[in-house]
Amino acid sequence: MEGYLSQVRANGRQYWYLKKYEGKQEFKQNKERTLYKFGNSENAIAKLHLWNQDFTFFPSELKQLGYGRKHVNVWIDTLKKKIS
Secondary structure, eight states, X not given: OOEEEEEEEETTEEEEEEEEEOOOOGGGOXXXXXXXXXXXXXXXXXXXXXXXXXXXXXXXXXHHTTOOHHHHHHHHHHHHHHHO
């Protein structure tokens, strides 16, 4: 559960992903795995606030990876800092 938020800009929008570094650098290629796609900034913030208000909406795939409510708060703070 050592994931991190990553952003990609495409078509004038900013998209957010939860990624994990896999660690093996064969031929010096970056080995990342996408754990979850949050969507564009607007959708990502909306999802995170929904999960923070009602944790029953939190995706089971993230729960199985060991993520929880405390991570939601960290992700909200991270997105707010990066977007503004």
